[in-house]
Amino acid sequence: MSEKVIMDPLGIGRALSRIAHEIIERNKGTEGLALVGIRTCGIHLARRIAEKIKEIEKSEVPVGVLDITLYRDDLLTRKGHPAVRKTEIPFDLAGTVVVLVDDVLYTGRTIRAAMDELMDFGRPAMIQLAVLIDRGHRELPIRADYVGKGVPTSKTAVIKVLLSEEGMEDRVILRED
């Protein structure tokens, strides 16, 4: 088993800065833009990106929180249930461009659940996807619009995103068996 740090605090900061710039560039500003983080790490990343956008554009982008547990496709087949927590979308989705934010993009199933849940809250004008890590192995036709780092992995590998908001030093770890 080998463990490798593939992103350090500086690397994570730079990636998020670039993603913030790309979001602004692609959407020609922040008008009608909102970020929605997927629990738990996605929320922290969404808030950091919103902070960076504010530094660059001097405008606030609203941030929402999505708990996709109730929309998972494996709820009734996996053993035991994950804890359910709250979804908070404190703005009107109608006509909004929503950037979903998650830490790792893998099979794409989480994103499918997130999009389904988001649609139940309203009809956004567009949904985009930002992830810190894209590790491949998609099981659904889903791709990210903004990627911090693409990391080729084997299916047995584990990627861990540690963030200071969770009481750890910022880093991304790749563990191969």
Add this chain to the structure above:
Amino acid sequence: MELKRKDLLDIKGLDQEEIGLILDTAESFKEVTGREIKKVPTLRGKTVVNLFFEPSTRTRTSFEIAAKRLSADVINFSVSGSSVSKGETLLDTARNIEAMRADFIIIRHQASGAPHILARNLRSSVINAGDGLHEHPTQALLDMFTIRERKGKIEGLTVAIIGDIAHSRVARSNIYGLTRMGARVRIAGPPALIPADVETLGVSVFHSMEEALSGADVIMVLRIQLERQGKNYFPTLREFANLYCLTEGRVGHAKGDVMIMHPGPVNRGIEISPEVADGLSSVILEQVTNGVAVRMAVLYLLSGAGEKLS
């Protein structure tokens, strides 16, 4: 943490952690019930059967709404006009329902222990919606949820339960739950309606309303169950009202921020005065709202454990 149970039969068998988990989960489901689209796909394809052998509007509707908001299919099995009136036994009725692939059976029955018989004999998850004089676990859970939501905690609070304790499964479930969560529970009512040896459950008994209510954080008024009383436990309803009706004057003995609860249906002017039932301290309708979230949480948590056990 998860609930490692197939059934929810009583509060007595739940530990502090399990109650805490149900209440925490219910908090998230309350958020769902506040959405514009109050429906999530979580229990899609699951079937919930309401099997009610006693009249009920609130509890049955609450379970039905809870199941529908989780996208389950709900069937209400009404006992009148069914094969039960042709002499079918409880277990046969339930086995037939299970044979139609019901995942959950929610049962209310006049006999204490009826849900336990089903739970032992069926693979379906069984939820007790009130059995005889025994327990009504989801009512106690929604009461505890409402208290925790309002007061921020349960531990250390003084809760006075007033009225017909002996015939109340709501009282019994709440006594088990509240004492387990660290509340001080007082009970008060006519001596004939206080069960013998009830102190062994960890409550203190009062026969004077003023003493029972003095300094209380929560007052839980029970319904005088007229239909359950074959005998005379007190001379007249008017005398009961004179001695035990929760009036504004009596509420004055409790703490200023007291919350007043009632499981419904309310007999206005008998166990609680209309001014108190509709007053600012009353959370009676909040209890009903919270009931849906708590029942969603119970269905959700049992559905996971059921898979694990089978």
